[in-house]
Amino acid sequence: MVSVPSTNDRISRWTPTIFAWALINFVLAQFLLISGIAWPTASDLAGGTLAAVHLLTIGWITLLMFGALFQFVPVLTSRTLWSQRLSLAMLLLVEIGLAGMVGGFFLLPTSGGFLLPIGGILVLFGLLAGCLNLAIPLSQKRPLPLSARFVIAGLILLLLTVVLGLSFASAFTVPVLASVVGPIIESGVEYHALAGIGGWFTLTAIGLSYELLPMFMLAPHDRGSWGRWVFWTAVAGFVGALVAGLLAPELTSPWDIAIEDVGRAVIACAMGLYLVDVTRMYRDRRRRQIELHNRAAIGAFVYLGITLLIGLIWGVQQELNRIAPTLVFLLIFGWLSGLGLSQLYKIVPFLAWLSRYGRRLGTRPVPRVQDLVNEPAATYMFAAYFLSVAGAAVTASVDLPLFTRGAMVVALVATMLLVREYRRAWHGYYARGHAAPPATLSASSRVKETGHDHARATHA
Helix, strand or coil: CCCCCCCCCCCCCCHHHHHHHHHHHHHHHHHHHHHCCCCCCCCCCCHHHHHHHHHHHHHHHHHHHHHHHHHHHHHHHCCCCCCHHHHHHHHHHHHHHHHHHHHHHHCCCCHHHHHHHHHHHHHHHHHHHHHHHHHHHHHCCCCCCHHHHHHHHHHHHHHHHHHHHHHHHHHHHCHHHHHHHHHHHHHHHHHHHHHHHHHHHHHHHHHHHHHHHHHHHCCCCCCHHHHHHHHHHHHHHHHHHHHHHHHCCCCCCHHHHHHHHHHHHHHHHHHHHHHHHHHHHHHCCCCCCCCHHHHHHHHHHHHHHHHHHHHHHHHHCCCHHHHHHHHHHHHHHHHHHHHHHHHHHHHHHHHHHHHHHHHHCCCCCCCCHHHHCCHHHHHHHHHHHHHHHHHHHHHHHCCCHHHHHHHHHHHHHHHHHHHHHHHHHHCCCCCCCCCCCCCCCCHHHHHHHHCHHHHHHCCC
8 A cells, every 4th residue: 555556647646655654653553552551541641642642643643634635635726736755755754753752752751751852843844844735735726615724724723733742842851941831831731632633633624524525425515604604613713712721821811711611612613513514415415325435434423523512511510621531532533533544445445546547547448436445344344443432432431441442452453454445445456357347338427437526636
């Protein structure tokens, strides 16, 4: 899955490699959670827990987002990336920096902890390279599509997240700086997570879903005023919550508390509007039969709704801190990872189809994208993954770490089986011996069978 069989101008050259490394980091993070050296067995601030969290957030979800954006921002903007080399630079700097950060977390009590800020700086440079590569085509597109607006907002919050994280790393390893950034550190982890998981991850995931769901379900692409409401309420909510929290970390003023509370409520409202809009997309689709990747994505949307509901109930009771680890787990494994795994099940074979068969379209018989996957087998894998996440969340909420780790074993096995399916799709495993369609089948009908908007993506 790392090498591209016949790279052409329709495929971001390094996207398949970025996906491969993201999945490796995801598997490593799950190993840490199962091993007992990270949460739920260890504390939230243990070195193993922090290493696992950053393997998930930077190594898995951030790389996954950039891999997808490098492919789909050219589709959104009808512009090419500024440089394919910047995509490679992003991957190398982030992976090397992440390795340093992971080592620094484990060596934090010793002199080896200096690896943490060094790794963080490398990650920052890598993400800046990735942002620059995306910012240039985005800046050339007018007017900006709704999906692109979400992406830009997500990238801004990504930079804020990394700067906050680098401040923490510097304070942990350079005592002189601790007094300077101390007030932010005291309550800053909460805003670091809000900007990262809530802002960068979720806003970017929404933007990508607004492009991918209509494309592959043949649903109306223009989300109208509803989509604009989702965007502006989300932006307003994050601005209110983050500005109030970061400018007044002690939250001693009633106005500061009120602004932050209102901001969080508006964010929740935006997520609710988004879930309603997703329901509208599924309802208004023109493709009668929903493919597996979009059926599996329903599980991710359900987890986002469950997280919102739990957060509202416990927030009203002023007990949100008690269940915060469980909520973060649901967001990372249920909502974000669930959506990522499900969409990869379509993106990987789609890119493989473009790379191997796209130029043959209309000149010789070619298989469909669906012929590159085995949906009946993968259905059980997605079911096992989502059910194991539910089991892990429930057992973690009642403090049964052994059962949580057991559920995570199932999630890990399901993940590795899905990785095998991605690899098979990439190498055309299921297309071997495939009975080719009749040679008389026209190019236009083949495009329609594969998906009307696939043709649009091939011109990215």
